[in-house]
Amino acid sequence: MDNLSHIGTGLEPKTELELKLRRKTRISAAFRYTVLAVVGLMMIYPLIWMIGASFKTNAEMFSSPSFWPKEATVQGYIDGWKTSTPYTFGHFFLNSLWIIIPKVIGTAVSCTLVAYGFARFEFPGKKILFATVIATLLLPNVVTRIPQYLLFRDIGWLDSFLPLWVPSALAGDAFFVFMVIQFLRAIPRDMEEAARVDGATTLQTLIYIVVPMLMPALISVCLFQFMWTMNDFLGPLIYISSVEKYPVSLALKLSIDTTEAFAWNQILAMSVLTLAPSLTVFFLAQKYFIEGISTGGVKG
Amino acid sequence: MGGDSKYQGLWYVAPYVIGLLLFTGFPFVASLYLSFTDYDLLSSPKWVGTENYEKLFTRDRTFKKSLNVTLIYVCTTVPLKLAFALFIAVVLNYRIKGIGFFRTAYYVPSILGGSIAIAVLWRYIFANTGLINMIIGLFGFEPINWFGEPGNALFTITLLRVWQFGSAMVIFLAALQSVDKSLYEAASIDGAKPWQIFRHVTLPLITPVIFFNLIMQTVQAFQEFNGPYIITEGGPLKSTYLLPLYIYDEAFKSFDMGYASAIAWVLFVIIMVLTLIAFWSSKKWVYYAGDKRN
Numbered sequence: 001m002d003n004l005s006h007i008g009t010g011l012e013p014k015t016e017l018e019l020k021l022r023r024k025t026r027i028s029a030a031f032r033y034t035v036l037a038v039v040g041l042m043m044i045y046p047l048i049w050m051i052g053a054s055f056k057t058n059a060e061m062f063s064s065p066s067f068w069p070k071e072a073t074v075q076g077y078i079d080g081w082k083t084s085t086p087y088t089f090g091h092f093f094l095n096s097l098w099i100i101i102p103k104v105i106g107t108a109v110s111c112t113l114v115a116y117g118f119a120r121f122e123f124p125g126k127k128i129l130f131a132t133v134i135a136t137l138l139l140p141n142v143v144t145r146i147p148q149y150l151l152f153r154d155i156g157w158l159d160s161f162l163p164l165w166v167p168s169a170l171a172g173d174a175f176f177v178f179m180v181i182q183f184l185r186a187i188p189r190d191m192e193e194a195a196r197v198d199g200a201t202t203l204q205t206l207i208y209i210v211v212p213m214l215m216p217a218l219i220s221v222c223l224f225q226f227m228w229t230m231n232d233f234l235g236p237l238i239y240i241s242s243v244e245k246y247p248v249s250l251a252l253k254l255s256i257d258t259t260e261a262f263a264w265n266q267i268l269a270m271s272v273l274t275l276a277p278s279l280t281v282f283f284l285a286q287k288y289f290i291e292g293i294s295t296g297g298v299k300g
Numbered sequence: 301m302g303g304d305s306k307y308q309g310l311w312y313v314a315p316y317v318i319g320l321l322l323f324t325g326f327p328f329v330a331s332l333y334l335s336f337t338d339y340d341l342l343s344s345p346k347w348v349g350t351e352n353y354e355k356l357f358t359r360d361r362t363f364k365k366s367l368n369v370t371l372i373y374v375c376t377t378v379p380l381k382l383a384f385a386l387f388i389a390v391v392l393n394y395r396i397k398g399i400g401f402f403r404t405a406y407y408v409p410s411i412l413g414g415s416i417a418i419a420v421l422w423r424y425i426f427a428n429t430g431l432i433n434m435i436i437g438l439f440g441f442e443p444i445n446w447f448g449e450p451g452n453a454l455f456t457i458t459l460l461r462v463w464q465f466g467s468a469m470v471i472f473l474a475a476l477q478s479v480d481k482s483l484y485e486a487a488s489i490d491g492a493k494p495w496q497i498f499r500h501v502t503l504p505l506i507t508p509v510i511f512f513n514l515i516m517q518t519v520q521a522f523q524e525f526n527g528p529y530i531i532t533e534g535g536p537l538k539s540t541y542l543l544p545l546y547i548y549d550e551a552f553k554s555f556d557m558g559y560a561s562a563i564a565w566v567l568f569v570i571i572m573v574l575t576l577i578a579f580w581s582s583k584k585w586v587y588y589a590g591d592k593r594n
């Protein structure tokens with residue numbers, strides 16, 4: 001409706017009409033802000049409340065919907081950190097990190113190579129292979145999960161991080177491959193062709209010319225993979241069986257199962273810590289998330 | 301890049317090809333085979349023909365219930381989520397100050413929502429003496445038994461996913477912002493009302509992203525696992541026992557790999573048929589720029 005007010009100048013409308021339009025614009029703006037603020041508050045309140053509640057005593061948690069603790073205490077954090085296992089919660093964080101870092105690196109490297117192959121070369125079977133990227137994108141994991149499990153069992157990878165690392169290192173996340181291909185297709189080839197004329201091999205061209213230009217896309221890939229791996233629950237649930245190797249997501253589930261029903265403040269405190277890395281990364285690198293999903297389109 | 305061997309590209313995509321064969325192609329075929337076997341992990345798979353499927357469709361009442369619940373869940377969650385996403389994206393699309401702030405606020409839940417910590421939070425929020433019941437108590441209403449009543453329990457899981465409409469919204473918003481502004485001006489000069497502009501200009505132009513979001517969200521909703529596993533544990537009375545949870549229990553608790561594969565294949569065929577219908581119908585309602593119809 002803002003459009004109406006400035007096209008008005010060309011049409012020279014009567015001032016009365018213009019005033020009416022302006023008033024209408026202002027009312028609808030107020031309406032929009034109200035809707036946005038109310039819905040936004042409803043969306044965010046559970047998270048704000050969760051942070052507040054993690055500093056409450058257990059008794060207070062079930063007595064007031066306010067997020068502000070009357071007597072703030074970090075007891076939930078102290079008790080929760082110890083966990084009911086021989087390990088501290090820090091140990092589980094390190095496990096998560098140890099799953100995430102190789103997985104993210106493997107994803108970035110393999111996606112770059114594969115996307116480069118698809119976007120810059122012609123080879124026999126390319127059309128069919130590219131069609132499989134799209135098909136894999138839509139293929140529900142549920143149908144491949146059981147034989148994957150059996151495969152990893154047969155090669156003795158159960159209860160290790162290999163089933164979580166290796167598929168990603170072989171460009172198994174079709175979504176990321178697709179996203180990098182799309183990004184690469186939009187980059188002009190002039191620089192690469194110049195490098196090739198100067199005698200660079202395709203691999204040198206990839207490393208020195210393409211990768212620097214791909215950086216924004218690769219950062220998005222790394223951030224999403226970080227987030228999804230941090231959140232991943234079903235993968236570790238199936239493959240990791242010893243508590244010693246549990247990532248944070250499994251440790252949290254374990255703490256619900258083993259903590260007495262009334263120790264909610266501990267559980268919420270550890271939930272806040274579980275979310276903290278993702279939240280921090282998101283706020284530091286928001287722009288890459290928004291761009292990543294608006295260009296590639298994303299599940300989530 | 302002329303002059304290179306025509307196989308050079310294949311070297312670059314080789315990791316993908318290996319991964320595709322090992323972790324997608326082979327398991328895909330193997331799971332179809334397993335679905336016709338009886339396999340308990342101890343002895344080798346025993347061919348039983350179509351018995352698993354016969355049992356599923358004739359004798360297994362848990363499957364019937366689970367399929368039913370899954371369909372209800374998908375048919376409520378996906379439309380609600382997309383409607384919310386589109387509505388908020390449209391509101392944000394007006395030149396609003398602080399658009400970045402609101403976009404972030406709406407997007408954060410979908411960044412965190414997949415985390416087990418959020419499922420844990422949900423379990424607390426909807427507890428009998430939890431946050432939601434305390435808030436409705438302030439307005440003088442009776443507390444609601446969220447996890448005790450079958451309909452309510454499924455609704456809490458639906459709500460968890462609808463709450464994460466942010467990523468669909470960001471995609472809608474990007475599409476809305478790429479709509480040529482002069483089209484709006486032309487329409488309003490012609491005297492079109494805002495609703496008419498939305499209905500006849502905006503909506504047709506963003507049908508490709510509606511289509512994209514619809515497919516992705518549907519495929520995803522059919523695979524919902526964390527919600528029922530953590531929040532409701534499938535209950536009460538199996539009212540939130542979605543198919544992925546049933547498959548998980550059959551495979552990794554009862555170790556009935558053959559039967560679990562059969563359920564997985566039924567789920568896969570349902571998703572595939574719906575996806576194909578969507579693709580087929582898209583010719584009728586999805587508008588692509590440069591298309592000669594119109």
